[in-house]
Amino acid sequence: MDDVQLGTFNTNIATDRYTCPEYAAREREAIWKRTWQIAGRVDDLPKPGDWKKYEILDQSFLIVRGKDEKLRGFVNACRHRGNALCIAETGNAKRGFLCQYHLWSYDLDGRLKGILRENLAGPIDKTENSLLSVSVDTFAGFIFLNPDPDAESLHEFLGDDVVDLLEPYHIEQFTTVMDVTEAIECNWKVVMDAFEEGYHINGIHPQLLQVLHINPKTARYRFFDNHSVAMAPFEVAGASEQEQVEGMLALPETFPGTVAVIPRFQELLAPYQDDNGKGTFPDGVTPRALLQQATREVLTGMGLDVSDLTDSQMVDNQGWVLFPNYFMTVRAGECHVIMARPHPDGDPNRCIWHVASYMFVPQEFRDAVRAEAIVVDTPGSHKYFEALQQDYEQMPRQQKGLRNDRLDHMTLVKEEVVIAHFHSVVDRHMSNAAKR
Structure with missing residues (x-):
């Protein structure tokens, strides 16, 4: 993936695109009536x-x-x-x-x-x-x-590179294990922005710092015509190997697909641990590499073909943005999806967000784990898992701030380059529609 500089895209994002009814009406014509x-x-x-x-x-x-x-x-x-x-x-x-x-x-x-x-x-x-x-x-x-x-064909819209990179995950074989739709008090782009950067993890998700560290120096991005993907290594910068292990053993709390992998991971760790569970790893062996090996072995044994996925793709979250309203973190065997669309009443300060998780499950267990779709009618009545609940509570707070008249733009930092790219695509679609 390329190390793209933020200056490639506009870093000042006008706030009226989140709050202005006239802008929302133009989005209806330029984006929602014209995109896949x-x-x-x-x-x-x-x-x-x-x-x-x-x-x-x-x-x-x-x-x-x-x-x-x-x-x-x-x-x-x-x-x-x-x-x-x-x-x-x-x-x-x-x-x-x-x-x-x-x-x-x-x-x-x-x-x-x-x-x-x-x-x-x-x-x-x-x-x-x-x-x-x-x-x-x-x-x-x-x-x-x-x-x-x-419309152009879906394949043309996605592009060969996107198709080639995503096909090896075999997401079509995954089973829906969470499916929740709810109206939320913010613009649909506030939802997209929130999941396109890890800059907010320290402030909103401090518990994730044990297992995930977004470092601009190691993060890599790839930008396509309409879409993008970002990758950050699944490791904690500066943490000891023992701390890495402890963080990985806690993965199921946030990433349910790792439940089946942890036992094999522990087996692979055992030769390097003393009686107290403290690990010493020789050169060339790391907790991350062992987790990658365990993931590949377990998923293969379950019947998922992961032969075309890299070791990185076994455990590292690849954060995909498919324009206009789809965000997905995917690793071998599981993916978590956020989608947002304008509220049916057209109010730019509201939207419908849809959160879903998909996992690879052997055929004989799929009916048992498949989740029914939930539509939340009473705001706040549905409790999401911890990190998602934190985002759910944060996004309306941002919308309240964006409605202040004197705040005419947002200013992005380097770690928000994916947001900058996303809005460049919004701008292009809006501009193209205006020329028709």
Whole structure:
């Protein structure tokens, strides 16, 4: 990965993009109606006829699995008088979709197949009144949707490098172990910014300093046309080897995927430990290397192909930003995802955040660990794991500060280069839309 200087991107970020209704309205046209965005997981729709609704601001879409097993997307509106076909979040339409207003019906391919009292309806051309289609595709087990009828392909949007770097993790084989959606009192970009830097760990997550240290001198970044990835070694700078071991043994508290790895890690440690558990490691052997070895062995034994992943990718968190609203930390066998989208009411001071975790689990255990989706209706009623709860409480505080009129910009530091890149992509999309 490249050591990119912050000066490559703008470090002064105007605050009106977080608070201004007019800016939010322009984002609707420039970003949300024109970019690929994640609308769910492929295994949300396992059977023909399974469908789910995806909404962004005031736009509503349906994604359905056809009889041919293909996923398709449609505007959630009857072609007769625009009635919403589906109000629920998900369901199964084995016989297709039926508009409850005037009983027009559509098959799973979106074709108009039935009209009430068709012999009296007049000259209605069914072929010209199919449901309006939208682009749908999949990658890494996620369903992507783009409202733009002229959208570039998903592969083009992601780019060859992103696809090549993420495919070896086999995220499509992971099982959902957490899935929570909640309205939160901040702009969607405040959420994205919060997870694009580790500069706040000392202030907000001091407990993580035992196992994770974001050092600008060792962090590496790679920036793509729309996306980015950052990597920081999973180690504590200046800590003794024994402190490293203690931190790694505490990993399951924050990273549940390491639960299965720790026993093998302890076995690999044993030859280097005395009767009191104190370790002495020869040249070429480190706790981090042993954790990498344990992770590779355990996941391989569980049936996950990690042969194309590097030792670093076994344990080091790779922090991915897929524009516009997807952040993921991924390591071999598990990933944790944060997504944020504007609130449906259009208020720039509110958004919907979606947090989810995915882990590789052997087939026979997947149903037992799969998490049901939770939608939180009462703010503060859902308790996240410690670090996530700390972010949840912090982000609305930032939004309150951003609303002060005299604060016209934020000033970024070197450790926030990913935020700077993200906003450069926002700027480009906003500028391109203005030129149309």
